[in-house]
Amino acid sequence: MQITKLTDEEIVAVSTVINEILKSDDLSQILDTHSLIKIINRRDEIYLIKNSDSLYLSSSITSDRGKNCKILTGKIKLGFFIRGKFKIGIESLRFLANYCQNPIFLSPRQAERFIYSKDINLKLDDTKKGLEKYSDGSMVLVFNKKGIPIGYAKILHKQDYIQLKNIIDIGIYLRSEKTAF
């Protein structure tokens, strides 16, 4: 079967990452009206669909002729599993940005570097951004000054600075349309 539900462990893995990014448990609210599905393409991809959409999935799977017309993606791609670990996908950016409680804003120069997949080092006195409170390795959604989401980063606490380690950014649309999607 190409489209399946997630196992309990997979649901936990997905919610842990998403809630960490949102700094809230908004995912459980989203799941009141949406369902998680897994589509097995090149990787195990995780999507959100509206609860009412599940009817399309079943008709695509059960109907005989449906075999020739398979659904390849759901509506909202959150990410994918690689070697048992859930990785956030760039496709989720605009959707999750709507729910993000603690946005991190970068200056124009920092944002430009970030879009070129660079890590950003922030001096401690620059941390009016309030990054100290996040634990080492926690994920954040990164915005530019204009409030546009530009990617995901991991927070790493170094001796005298905090690093935003680039996980994925919108520069990918320029770098690799063919390979990444």
Place this chain on the structure above:
Amino acid sequence: MAEQIISREFKNRWINFYGKNVTERILRELEQSDPRIISPNALYTTRRQLQESLESQGFRFAPETPFNCLILEFEPFNIVATSEYLSGLFTIQALTSLIPPKCLNPSSESVVADLAASPGIKTCLLAEVMENTGTLFAIEKAKKRIPALKSNIARMGIYNTFILNCDARSFPGLNVKVDHIMLDAPCTGTGLKLKKNKRLERRILNDVTRQSLIQREILDEAWKQLKIDGTIVYSTCSLEPEEGEVQINNFLARHEKQVQVLPININIGNPGNLTRWTKVYDSQISNTRRIFPDQGMDGFFIALMKKVRE
């Protein structure tokens, strides 16, 4: 000079169908290069905001704003490298691409299908018209064209779309009835500007026959899945009548009394016209639209049809 861009066979057909003057103009226009047309993504920005933010980086635009688009006059560097482009604040396309999505009138509950989707420019414009709500099925047959479709949909922040990799003719297999269909059909592309159309001079009549058969088959399968009162917008970037006026005229004959051709409220192009092709034809053809290549526009044909009964 102009004669080399397309075979004499095609040129003669155009002269027969459109007349000599129009054909001369078509040949001239096909050789022109187009300005880049920027369509702001209404889901995440406004034209004014986008313009300001691009102008502050040195981009310059023409004063006129057709279809609420910006016409790029000067770029200090390639505009696809801006964070505005990468964050999906606009698409770049011909003005004609904006027409089919804007012809449909979906509600927030609508189920819509785009039956020939890649690279997905019109899919994105349609999702915008749908305000990112309802359900949009984006169907594309060519597997190698799927990554571009996925990339555009992701970049533009679109969240109402299922992508399907299949032949539009097997769409009925999905068992879904839809409120609206956009069929921007595969075609010979003889209306495309030369810059985008390196193979124009190699087009042969057989291509027209082959493409118009596929269009006919997709149209008929699509029609089965359309709900009563639902609409389908059909378009091609071809100047051949078999892929435009004649295709629709035959469709009307096959589906007699089921179809109402709705007028398209734009002031570019001309009403579809078959007087130079045949004596007897459906008068509803005059509600279709024939657009000749022009500034920022490809040669284009478009028809909007409503299913009035099964």
